[in-house]
Amino acid sequence: MQREDFDIGAEIAAFRRADPGIGAIASFIGLVRDINDGAAVAGMTLEHYPGMTEKALAGIVADAKQRWDIIDTLVIHRVGELKPLDQIVLVVVTGAHRGEAFAACEFIMDYLKTQAPFWKKEQTPQGAHWVEARASDDQAAERWSDPQAK
């Protein structure tokens, strides 16, 4: 968790270091859009639950490492004030092959969106409001509900 922006290239370069066992790096970057549910978004505030956030993310990553043959994972999530175009979240998964790295990266994002204690409050011309959770995010996470699901 950090308030500052992150440099994708620098983060991935530092994360992979010089491990010749890594044959694939899958990554996801989440960004702030300027339109959400038809309303213009001027900016947003990201709140989290210090302590539980770290615990939840550690649990999600441990789960991913159990399900897939991956080498390591990196998760960076920003909190505080953000505006359109800003980066919100970075997930990086390294592995020997792409298939496991892609799947684990998607799993981590699906679980992060439904289980990690973050909340977005958007500022729009009509005022500020808390973003509602999406049923589609619950459905995306649901497909992993079997602990053996891959």
Place this chain on the structure above:
Amino acid sequence: MSIRILYFARLREDMGIAQELFDLPAKTCDVKSLRAQLIARGGASAAALGQGKAVRVSVNQDLARDDTPVKAGDEVAFFPPVTGG
């Protein structure tokens, strides 16, 4: 027995507080009964946590269910469904 209760996001605003200490009359309790006791206080608690409100709960920083036990010294948090990422 006393527990610490935290509120986040919309629930923090609706409650008007970020945290409180709460005395449980019973020795054993679960999440469902704790929520009912808070709602029974009326006012902001009833409005924020009452029926029909989408509320998630954690006990000691793990997501909890209605039947998750709550005991003295626990940290319980109430919050809306999460929206990170």
